[in-house]
Amino acid sequence: xxxxxxxxxxxxxxxxxxxxxxxxxxxxxxxxxxxxxxxxxxxxxxxxxxxxxxxxxxxxxxxxxxxxxxxxxxxxxxxxxxxxxxxxxxxxxxxxxxxxxxxxxx
Numbered sequence: 203x204x205x206x207x208x209x210x211x212x213x214x215x216x217x218x219x220x221x222x223x224x225x226x227x228x229x230x231x232x233x234x235x236x237x238x239x240x241x242x243x244x245x246x247x248x249x250x251x252x253x254x255x256x257x258x259x260x261x262x263x264x265x266x267x268x269x270x271x272x273x274x275x276x277x278x279x280x281x282x283x284x285x286x287x288x289x290x291x292x293x294x295x296x297x298x299x300x301x302x303x304x305x306x307x308x
Contacts, residue, residue: 263296 242248267290273283 260297263293267293 270284270289271286273281274286277283
């Protein structure tokens with residue numbers, strides 16, 4: 203009996219918290235609207251963070267390419283590696299994706 207009462211109280215409390223979070227997020231999104239200029243004015247660090255993330259992504263892509271190519275030196279020791287020609291062909295595809303993302307406006 204007590205267990206059911208506690209479960210009911212917990213369910214009601216969780217329902218109240220979820221409703222409050224939904225109300226907060228909905229009102230926050232309404233304030234920002236769809237226009238991202240308001241968002242950029244409220245949070246000016248977004249542009250800098252966006253550039254940092256894209257630069258990090260390209261750096262990781264280049265490091266992955268270099269790692270894949272240098273792994274081929276260890277094939278005689280029993281390591282597995284991808285074909286460096288395939289890696290080199292795939293590399294421009296990732297960089298093209300990066301350039302398309304960097305041209306997109308935030």
